[in-house]
Amino acid sequence: MDRSNKPSAIGLGASLPQPTLSIKDNIIEASLPTGQSVTVNLYGATVTSWKTGGQEQLFVSQKAHLDGSKPIRGGIPLVFPVFGPPPQNHATSPLPQHGFARNSNWEFLGKSSSEAPGRDSNQTDLTVKLDFGLSHSMLTDEFRQSWPYEFGLVYSVTLTTDSLETALQVRNEGQQNFEFQVLMHTYLNIADISDIRVKGLESKTYLDKTLRGTAHTESSPALAITQETDRIYQQLDPAVPIVVASAKDDQPLFSITREALTDVVVWNPWIEKAKGMADFGPDEAYKNMICVEAGSVSGWQTLEAGEAWEGGQSIKSRL
Numbered sequence: 001m002d003r004s005n006k007p008s009a010i011g012l013g014a015s016l017p018q019p020t021l022s023i024k025d026n027i028i029e030a031s032l033p034t035g036q037s038v039t040v041n042l043y044g045a046t047v048t049s050w051k052t053g054g055q056e057q058l059f060v061s062q063k064a065h066l067d068g069s070k071p072i073r074g075g076i077p078l079v080f081p082v083f084g085p086p087p088q089n090h091a092t093s094p095l096p097q098h099g100f101a102r103n104s105n106w107e108f109l110g111k112s113s114s115e116a117p118g119r120d121s122n123q124t125d126l127t128v129k130l131d132f133g134l135s136h137s138m139l140t141d142e143f144r145q146s147w148p149y150e151f152g153l154v155y156s157v158t159l160t161t162d163s164l165e166t167a168l169q170v171r172n173e174g175q176q177n178f179e180f181q182v183l184m185h186t187y188l189n190i191a192d193i194s195d196i197r198v199k200g201l202e203s204k205t206y207l208d209k210t211l212r213g214t215a216h217t218e219s220s221p222a223l224a225i226t227q228e229t230d231r232i233y234q235q236l237d238p239a240v241p242i243v244v245a246s247a248k249d250d251q252p253l254f255s256i257t258r259e260a261l262t263d264v265v266v267w268n269p270w271i272e273k274a275k276g277m278a279d280f281g282p283d284e285a286y287k288n289m290i291c292v293e294a295g296s297v298s299g300w301q302t303l304e305a306g307e308a309w310e311g312g313q314s315i316k317s318r319l
């Protein structure tokens with residue numbers, strides 16, 4: 001591939017190798033000519049693999065159910081329209097934990113490719129975007145009755161040479177306002193939990209779900225995970241990256257920026273909780289994952305009839 005010239009829209013464009021797409025059963029996989037790939041399961045529109053530099057960047061439990069019988073334990077399950085156990089006396093009360101998006105069958109809306117400026121200004125990088133849709137009419141009868149709002153979701157998964165972007169558009173297609181929460185429950189693949197630090201949280205308020213949801217202020221500029229951790233960090237500036245860095249050399253392994261998502265959940269179940277989850281395995285695999293979950297979960301987004309909302313994250317990997 002000649003990358004020395006910036007291709008004109010038509011001229012060189014035709015000669016550039018194009019992203020490839022494979023669709024098998026309910027699994028969509030796209031690859032870039034430069035080797036990166038992404039896999040999405042239509043069940044939950046769950047991203048189940050992101051490979052770059054020949055390495056898997058996302059953690060998926062070896063015991064994860066991939067047959068649509070249970071939300072997928074790993075990758076990027078999408079949480080909508082409620083985070084955690086639904087509150088009492090709320091429109092989401094009849095729904096299961098984390099809502100219905102991660103356990104519904106989505107449709108594949110199509111692929112689009114584009115050229116973006118490369119890391120080197122003389123280069124052009126290809127990106128591939130996969131779009132997925134879910135609407136009220138596609139839900140199971142049970143979910144439709146539990147949350148009777150006319151909504152439309154478009155979830156876009158974009159693979160670039162050095163990042164994975166996930167973005168959600170929520171549309172209110174009905175006559176009544178509705179409230180929602182949203183979260184991209186990203187399981188990052190790491191070699192050893194004792195070797196990572198989470199940066200970008202210092203001085204931020206968090207609710208500690210392991211301490212009955214009490215509020216605390218983060219004192220550490222580089223958070224080490226040494227026990228069960230389940231915290232909702234709030235009121236973050238989405239443009240400031242949350243960085244998962246190596247404790248050894250301080251080099252970033254992942255860097256996550258967000259749009260319109262001001263909360264970040266940091267979760268690791270640790271050994272006892274890992275053992276207690278039937279779909280988590282092996283037990284010791286809690287050492288190989290850290291969830292850094294970009295979301296809007298502290299309060300509720302209200303969407304008026306006919307309105308739309310959009311939010312997303314961009315994850316850059318060291319590789």
Ligand SMILES: O=P(O)(O)OC[C@H]1O[C@H](O)[C@H](O)[C@@H](O)[C@@H]1O
Binds near residue numbers: 098
């Ligand atoms: O077991 P799940 O329903 O997938 O939830 C897994 C985890 O999700 C989030 O990170 C929550 O903060 C945790 O409290 C929860 O345990």
